[in-house]
Amino acid sequence: xxxxxxxxxxxxxxxxxxxxxxxxxxxxxxxxxxxxxxxxxxxxxxxxxxxxxxxxxxxxxxxxxxxxxxxxxxxxxxxxxxxxxxxxxxxxxxxxxxxxxxxxxxxxxxxxxxxxxxxxxxxxxxxxxxxxxxxxxxxxxxxxxxxxxxxxxxxxxxxxxxxxxxxxxxxxxxxxxxxxxxxxxxxxxxxxxxxxxxxxxxxxxxxxxxxxxxxxxxxxxxxxxxxxxxxxxxxxxxxxxxxxxxxxxxxxxxxxxxxxxxxxxxxxxxxxxxxxxxxxxxxxxxxxxxxxxxxxxxxxxxxxxxx
Amino acid sequence: xxxxxxxxxxxxxxxxxxxxxxxxxxxxxxxxxxxxxxxxxxxxxxxxxxxxxxxxxxxxxxxxxxxxxxxxxxxxxxxxxxxxxxxxxxxxxxx
Ligand code: FES
Ligand SMILES: [Fe+2]
Numbered sequence: 045x046x047x048x049x050x051x052x053x054x055x056x057x058x059x060x061x062x063x064x065x066x067x068x069x070x071x072x073x074x075x076x077x078x079x080x081x082x083x084x085x086x087x088x089x090x091x092x093x094x095x096x097x098x099x100x101x102x103x104x105x106x107x108x109x110x111x112x113x114x115x116x117x118x119x120x121x122x123x124x125x126x127x128x129x130x131x132x133x134x135x136x137x138x139x140x141x142x143x144x145x146x147x148x149x150x151x152x153x154x155x156x157x158x159x160x161x162x163x164x165x166x167x168x169x170x171x172x173x174x175x176x177x178x179x180x181x182x183x184x185x186x187x188x189x190x191x192x193x194x195x196x197x198x199x200x201x202x203x204x205x206x207x208x209x210x211x212x213x214x215x216x217x218x219x220x221x222x223x224x225x226x227x228x229x230x231x232x233x234x235x236x237x238x239x240x241x242x243x244x245x246x247x248x249x250x251x252x253x254x255x256x257x258x259x260x261x262x263x264x265x266x267x268x269x270x271x272x273x274x275x276x277x278x279x280x281x282x283x284x285x286x287x288x289x290x291x292x293x294x295x296x297x298x299x300x301x302x303x304x305x306x307x308x309x310x311x312x313x314x315x316x317x318x319x320x321x322x323x324x325x326x327x328x329x330x331x332x333x334x335x336x337x338x339x340x341x342x343x344x345x346x347x348x349x350x351x
Numbered sequence: 352x353x354x355x356x357x358x359x360x361x362x363x364x365x366x367x368x369x370x371x372x373x374x375x376x377x378x379x380x381x382x383x384x385x386x387x388x389x390x391x392x393x394x395x396x397x398x399x400x401x402x403x404x405x406x407x408x409x410x411x412x413x414x415x416x417x418x419x420x421x422x423x424x425x426x427x428x429x430x431x432x433x434x435x436x437x438x439x440x441x442x443x444x445x446x
Contacts, residue, residue, distance in 0.1 A: 061395055061414040107418035108396030282393040305396015305416065349391040349399050351418070 048217035049126065050238040053245060054096055054116035054168065055145070056195060056259060058306055059105035063087065065303035067102065073275050074261065074308070075189040076100065077173060080146050088146065091261065092183055093193040095174045097147025100195060100259075108305045109351040110256040113198060113245070114151060114163035115216065115238075123166040127152045129215045130164075142167075156211055158202025159253020190272040190310055192261035197243045197311075199257040201250035201350045208247050209234045218244070219319040222292050224326040224334065232328050235293060242293035242314040255350040258299060258307040265312050266296050272310045276300050285346055291337040292326065299346070306351050357437040361387070362405055362444035370437050375412070377432040387445050395434040404428040407441035 060066040067087060070076050076089040079098040085105075088098035096116070103111055117123050130137050135154040140163065142150045149167025156162055176184060187193075202208070209231065212218040221242055224233040235243040248257065263269055269287045276283055276298070284307060286298030295314045302308050326334045333340040355372045359379065368383030370376055377400050381388050391397040398419030405428070413434040420429050432443070 061416065106414065107416040108392075108394070109416075109418065282391070284391070301392035301394050301397070303394050305392035305394035307392070307397075345391050345399075349397045351392075351396050351416075 048238055049118045049122040050164075050216040050218060051116040051118055052239060053113055053195065053197065054165075055099055055101065055114035055148070055163070056198065057086075057101040057103055057111035057114075058256075058259065059107060059109050059111060060102045060302075060304040060306070061105070061108060062304065063102070063104055069279075069281070069302045070100070070102065071188075073189045073279055073281070074302075074310075075187050075192045079171065079173075082145065090171055091192050091194040092185070092187050093175055094195070095170055096168045097171050098145070101145060107351075110160065110198075110200075110254065112153065112161035112163050113200075114165055116168065117164050117166050120166045123150075123152070123164060126164055126215065130154050133211055133215050135211075147171075157204040157207035158200055158247060159255075160200050160202060160208075161254075190261075190275050191263060191268055192310060193264065194262050196260045196262040197241065197245055198259045199246045199248065201248050201255035201257050202253045203249070203251055205234060205247035205249045206231050209236060212236045212245070219317075220323060221315075221317040221321065222324040222326070224292075224328055224331055226328050232331070233326075237317050240316050240318070242295070242317050250350070252350075256306065257350050258309045260309040260311045263310050263312040269296050269298055269310060269312055272298055284349075285336065285343055288339070289337045290335060292324075292334040307349070357407075358440045359437065360440075360442045361385070362442055363387070364445070370441075372436055372438060374436060375433055376409070376430075376435050376437060376441070376443070380432065390433065393433045395431050398431065400432045401446060402430060402432050403444045403446050404430055404435075405442040405444050407437065408439040409435045409437050409441060412436045 079088045087102045089100045090098040137154045140151040147169040151163045151165040153163040218238040222235040233248045235246045237244045282301045284299035293314045296312045332342045366385035370379035391399040415431040415434045
């Protein structure tokens with residue numbers, strides 16, 4: 045449930061290296077549905093339990109990584125107010141015309157301190173094949189593969205996450221349930237939300253701008269995380285780590301790379317976040333336990349590899 | 352050593368391993384256990400497996416992310432080892 049004008053991260057555009065193996069992964073292994081195509085180079089997808097038109101656009105490119113993340117805000121009025129607030133914060137804003145992505149209204153875009161392009165929008169059509177609403181069944185077609193229900197969150201790497209965190213609080217009205225600090229008191233990581241989810245997005249401090257560590261999709265439960273592990277093994281996808289448990293967010297999780305090299309997390313559980321709860325604070329020396337509660341150790345690939 | 356298997360030499364470490372022509376160099380390197388074995392995505396996206404081919408022939412069998420291999424570098428023999436398969440014996444080097 046959104047707790048302010050920013051509803052949720054609703055659209056991510058990711059760069060992929062091919063539309064063969066990679067598209068097969070998103071559709072038949074992760075279990076998203078293809079919604080539409082934009083020209084030759086973009087394909088739009090959504091999770092079976094998402095109402096909005098689509099939530100993930102794959103763009104065929106010659107490098108992997110992130111084009112932008114977009115947040116849905118509560119109303120057209122809120123959108124205009126937020127645009128002014130973004131400008132007042134100091135980021136120049138551009139406009140992406142309605143119809144750039146099928147189903148989506150006008151979007152405003154800008155670049156934050158970490159080098160990531162953020163967008164905001166308020167208008168988006170409901171999907172033709174969304175969840176039922178009248179005496180609804182739990183799904184309309186049997187979920188495929190890993191049975192990803194919806195896009196959940198992303199972890200972004202870039203410089204000056206302290207400013208990015210302040211932006212999310214001051215302009216998006218989000219709150220920060222959990223943080224990790226270096227011994228000298230600087231932010232190493234922050235988990236940020238505008239809802240009861242423990243995170244809608246997270247940042248890790250990193251010298252290179254605009255990097256994505258992973259895109260996370262929501263699964264039903266621990267059994268589905270195990271099912272996802274089976275699909276990883278069956279399809280010879282490259283596992284990074286898991287199934288495991290985060291102490292940070294409390295999520296049940298597994299990380300791996302899709303065929304274009306973008307890291308994907310499938311995730312279940314997590315605590316319920318409230319803005320009035322005290323913030324949980326981690327020392328960087330304890331980050332291993334925070335990230336991977338069972339082993340208590342961070343593997344180097346997890347910290348170092350981003351696209 | 353079969354007809355379709357090639358020898359890969361690693362310049363800096365002196366490591367040697369065999370790689371079939373239908374196998375990615377990084378896969379063979381990992382299987383052999385002799386490195387430098389740096390790997391992540393195995394998809395040509397993350398760049399962690401970047402090395403330089405000093406001599407020998409190979410084919411790029413999977414798109415290598417331009418974020419990590421520029422066109423000039425590609426001409427100069429820089430590769431993502433998870434994307435190339437040998438077509439002859441290779442000497443490769445850490446960068
Ligand atoms: S292992 Fe990621 S590019 Fe080769
Ligand atoms: Fe995550």
